[in-house]
Structure formats: structure tokens, C-alpha cells
Amino acid sequence: MSGQQSTAASTSIVWFRDDLRLADNPALHAALERGGPVLCLFVLDEQSPGVRPLGGAAKWWLHHSLASLGERLRERGAQLVLRRGPAEKVVQQTVQDADASAIFWNRRYAGPEREIDTALKQELRARGVEVASFAASLLFEPWTVRTGAGTPYSVFTPFWRACQSLPAPREPLAEPTEIRGAKHRVASDALDDWRLLPHTPDWAGGLRETWQPGEPAARERLEQFLTNDLADYDRARDEPAAGATSLLSPRLRWGELSPHTVWHETLAVAEPAASTHRFLSELGWREFAWHTLFHSPDLANQNWRREFDAFPWPPLDEQALSAWQHGRTGVALVDAGMRELWHTGTMHNRVRMVVASLLTKNLLIDWRHGEQWFWDTLVDADAASNPFNWQWVAGSGADAAPYFRIFNPELQAKKFDPHGEYISRWTAGQLASAPIVDLRASRGAALNAYDVVKRSK
Structure with a gap:
């Protein structure tokens, strides 16, 4: 396929990963800006070397978050294609099936996933496919935060101080109201066939009582926290019975909210500076964890010290x-x-x-x-x-x-x-x-x- 073909008629693929949202999704935004039909893809990869299979609770969340995302995409005119297998192989096959001339995704930072993405960029570009990746799940890219000696930070306080000396996190992108889907449907797995939900036994009753995965519920929870709980965050966050924590960690983990959205909406609320500072520093701690993993990919298996x-x-x-x-x-x-x-x-x-x-x-x-x-x-x-x-x-x-x-x-x-x-x-x-x-x-x-x-x- 020629990289010179008209973008107005050619299909773009948006490969969703840990960014299961429509608002502030730079990869989706880039595909829409390019013009032409858009095919949305999610790959369940449990086979690529080094990729860690999801735990049981994570699979439960993923099922419901994908169901929500698929419904929201359908409402706007697009299809969410679900495919399972080694991502490098599956993505290339989907590009071929969709006759796509471009693919966009938001960056990942764990070692095995970075290797997959790098290989795909090289292979697809060699075939004339436009490929672009974007910063979406972190406020600061790991390679942009370095000590004066050019080494990664190993202590949080100077790390976070260095982050705050960088240009402020960008403003979040608007949620699209319409997405022009591909003209012909591409084969997709059925979500239920992935069997992400527990069956024998069904141990997820408490999860169903506690959570409603998906971007709309994530947005609602952010608004509730900023309105009702942020003011007491610095005082009550350490009291487990107080209910003062944000409950946003799974929303950020699955990308139902972007950290940019959380950052800017928090700053827009006139609450005590101590609580705002403390809550944003928790976003900083999340950044520090990813910064550390980026430089130490074996963090789950090897002592950092x-x-x-x-x-x-x-x-x-x-x-x-x-x-x-x-x-x-x-x-x-x-x-x-x-x-x-x-x-x-x-x-x-x-x-x-x-x-x-x-x-x-x-x-x-x-x-x-x-x-x-x-x-x-x-x-x-x-x-x-x-x-x-x-x-x-x-x-x-x-x-x-x-x-x-x-x-x-x-x-x-x-x-x-x-x-x-x-x-x-x-x-x-x-x-x-x-x-x-x-x-x-x-x-x-x-x-x-x-x-x-x-x-x-």
C-alpha cells in the first residue's frame, strides 16, 4: 500500500490499550484530525514474550470497561474491533484486513510493551503505513525527567520538584461527538468469548457492588471527589473509615480518565492549597513509579536495591x-x-x-x-x-x-x-x-x- 494514497479516503486505526476513553485521547484525536474512516482496535495480548497476563480482578474490570467503550463508540458511528493474540502479529493482520494506511496509539512504558511498539513501528513504516504514538497516560515522559548528572531520579521529592519545573501538563483534548467508521466491518471477537469474567465460582459480587467501570462513571467519580472530598483530603486521607480518598486509581490505571484531565480539573477547584497540593503529589507518586519502571523494567521480579x-x-x-x-x-x-x-x-x-x-x-x-x-x-x-x-x-x-x-x-x-x-x-x-x-x-x-x-x- 502506498504511503502517498489520499488520506481522505483511507482508513486509520486507533489502537486502544490502557486508554479506554474518548475524552483526551491523543491517538483518537490524531486519527480524526487526519480525516477518513476510523477503525478502533483493542488487542488482548497474553502471549507476547514478557507481557504479564492480567490478574482476575483486572480482567473483570477490563471486560466491563471494554463493553462501555464499545457502546460509546457505536453511538458515535465507529466499531470497536476485539482481537486476541500476540500484539505484533494481530495488529499487522488488522492493518491488512482494514486496508488501513495509518495507525495511531498512545505510548506504553513497560519494557515488553515498548519492544512490541518499536518493532511494529519499524515493520509498518516499511510497508508504507503512517504510524504515530502520543503521550497520554503520564503527565511527564520518563526520559524528560533527569538529574543534573543525566541519570534517573531515585528519590521522590527532587523528582517531583524537577517535574514541576518542566512545562505544565498540556490541556486535555475534547471528547469527539462523531466518529466516521470504516465502510466495511472487520471481523471481531465477541467480548463474552474472552471469558474475562469469573464463572465457577463467581467471586465478583463485591466488585459489582462497589464499581461501575467505564468512562462515564469515571467522570462522575472525579466530579464527586472534587466537589465533596478534596477539601478534606489532606486531613482525612490517612483515615480508612473517612471515605476521603479519590477512588480514581482504577480509572487512571485503565485510562478511563487521563492524568491531564485530573490535573487541570483539580487545579480549577478552589479548595485549600494543602489538600490540592497533597492530592496532586499523589499523581506525582504514580509518575515516579512509572519513571522507575521505565528505567528498571524488571521491577516486579528483581530488587531495585x-x-x-x-x-x-x-x-x-x-x-x-x-x-x-x-x-x-x-x-x-x-x-x-x-x-x-x-x-x-x-x-x-x-x-x-x-x-x-x-x-x-x-x-x-x-x-x-x-x-x-x-x-x-x-x-x-x-x-x-x-x-x-x-x-x-x-x-x-x-x-x-x-x-x-x-x-x-x-x-x-x-x-x-x-x-x-x-x-x-x-x-x-x-x-x-x-x-x-x-x-x-x-x-x-x-x-x-x-x-x-x-x-x-
Whole structure:
């Protein structure tokens, strides 16, 4: 196919990935600006080397978010084509099937996905296909934020200060009201055939009670947060019973909202500066996680601080791990958090730190076991934030909490859930008869184990 053919008559493909939205979607915007028919594509890739298969909760969210996106595209005149398989092969086949002369996508930053995208750009351009990628899921591209020495940042505060010295995040793009679809339909899988939803057993009842995936619900939640909760964010964000958190993390993870939209709409609200600053710094923490993954693609498997390779993890205690996973440790705040996670697919951030600390420092279970459990049960687990935050708590990550900072779950409960509202909500008094671990003794054992790491430096 000739790269010189008329763009007015030729089809453009928009390849959706972690950007399941119409508003502020630069790839979609570019296709519409180009003119001509537009075919929208989503590829479920669980086969390409290095690509991590989604966890169960993530698959549940993806199913419903794709259903919402497909309906919204149909309303505007476009088809969402669903295809499954290795992305490099599937995308090339779709370009051929649609007789497309251009393809647009928004950039991804994990290592395997970047390799796929780079190869596709080369192969498609060699065939005369126009290919362009855009910044959409981060406020600042990872390669644009460097220390004075030209190296990646390893500490959050100077990283975020450097980000804020760069040009401000661009204004979000408007949502299209009409999309000219391709003249002939291209074969698509049926969403139900992907079997992303759990069946035997159907464990997703709590997810259905808690969430409505899709861009319209994401927009509604952002408006509710900015109107009702932002003012108290700085004061109440650490209290799990307060309901002051944004609940936007799965919306950002799946790209139902862009960070640019969240950024600018937050700044447009006249709320206390402390709360606005604190909330936007949480977007910055998300940026820092992706910045770290970009430069350390093996973040989910390897200690970022390689001296932690010497940490003497004992043989895995399967019973202790199972008790932690299912909220049966006998430690009230931890069990409440793990039960909240199983029911809703999410967990309050303060409690996430507490449950991760208990696993890695009191139970002395390798952080990778916890990271994998969260990967399977969180609706907001992504390739950067999930391992990044686990390594932060474990002490092995970038800007990590010092290893000797071991969260005491009893003191954390007294400070942040003083009336026991959160614990009562999720345990209803049903706790194991006694904790499975002595918090004081296990703290000492953890510090002794860390001495091995210190001696290895």
C-alpha cells in the first residue's frame, strides 16, 4: 500500500490499550484530525514474550470497561474491533484486513510493551503505513525527567520538584461527538468469548457492588471527589473509615480518565492549597513509579536495591501466607484490609502499607508473594505502581522506607481508625482467636535478618 494514497479516503486505526476513553485521547484525536474512516482496535495480548497476563480482578474490570467503550463508540458511528493474540502479529493482520494506511496509539512504558511498539513501528513504516504514538497516560515522559548528572531520579521529592519545573501538563483534548467508521466491518471477537469474567465460582459480587467501570462513571467519580472530598483530603486521607480518598486509581490505571484531565480539573477547584497540593503529589507518586519502571523494567521480579538480593528470606510458610491472603492473621487492621481487598478489589492506601509491612517484616515472606497476590486481586494493579509500592514497603525499592520502619498494625489502628469503624466494617467481629505472629519478637527477627543485607554492602 502506498504511503502517498489520499488520506481522505483511507482508513486509520486507533489502537486502544490502557486508554479506554474518548475524552483526551491523543491517538483518537490524531486519527480524526487526519480525516477518513476510523477503525478502533483493542488487542488482548497474553502471549507476547514478557507481557504479564492480567490478574482476575483486572480482567473483570477490563471486560466491563471494554463493553462501555464499545457502546460509546457505536453511538458515535465507529466499531470497536476485539482481537486476541500476540500484539505484533494481530495488529499487522488488522492493518491488512482494514486496508488501513495509518495507525495511531498512545505510548506504553513497560519494557515488553515498548519492544512490541518499536518493532511494529519499524515493520509498518516499511510497508508504507503512517504510524504515530502520543503521550497520554503520564503527565511527564520518563526520559524528560533527569538529574543534573543525566541519570534517573531515585528519590521522590527532587523528582517531583524537577517535574514541576518542566512545562505544565498540556490541556486535555475534547471528547469527539462523531466518529466516521470504516465502510466495511472487520471481523471481531465477541467480548463474552474472552471469558474475562469469573464463572465457577463467581467471586465478583463485591466488585459489582462497589464499581461501575467505564468512562462515564469515571467522570462522575472525579466530579464527586472534587466537589465533596478534596477539601478534606489532606486531613482525612490517612483515615480508612473517612471515605476521603479519590477512588480514581482504577480509572487512571485503565485510562478511563487521563492524568491531564485530573490535573487541570483539580487545579480549577478552589479548595485549600494543602489538600490540592497533597492530592496532586499523589499523581506525582504514580509518575515516579512509572519513571522507575521505565528505567528498571524488571521491577516486579528483581530488587531495585540489589543489595537486598542478600536478604535471608526463610523457607516460605504457606500457612502464614494463606492466612494473610484471606484475612485470617488475627491482626485486626490487617485482616480488615485483606477482606476489603477481596470484596472490593481495592484497599485504602494506609492499610496497604500496613498489610505489606506485616507480610514482609513480621512474617518474613518475600515481597514478591504479596505483589503477586495484589496483582491478582486489585482492580487498579498496574505494571509500575504495584511492584514499586511493594518494594517501597519492603525496603528494597526506590526512595524506600528504611527497612527498620516496621508498621505496628495495632498502633496504626489506634491512630488512624481510633473508633474501630473500618475494622468493624470489614471484620464484623470475626477475627482469628489470636495473632499468628508476635509483633515484637518478629520485629526483632526482621532487624536481625536485615543485618545480613547491611553486611553485604
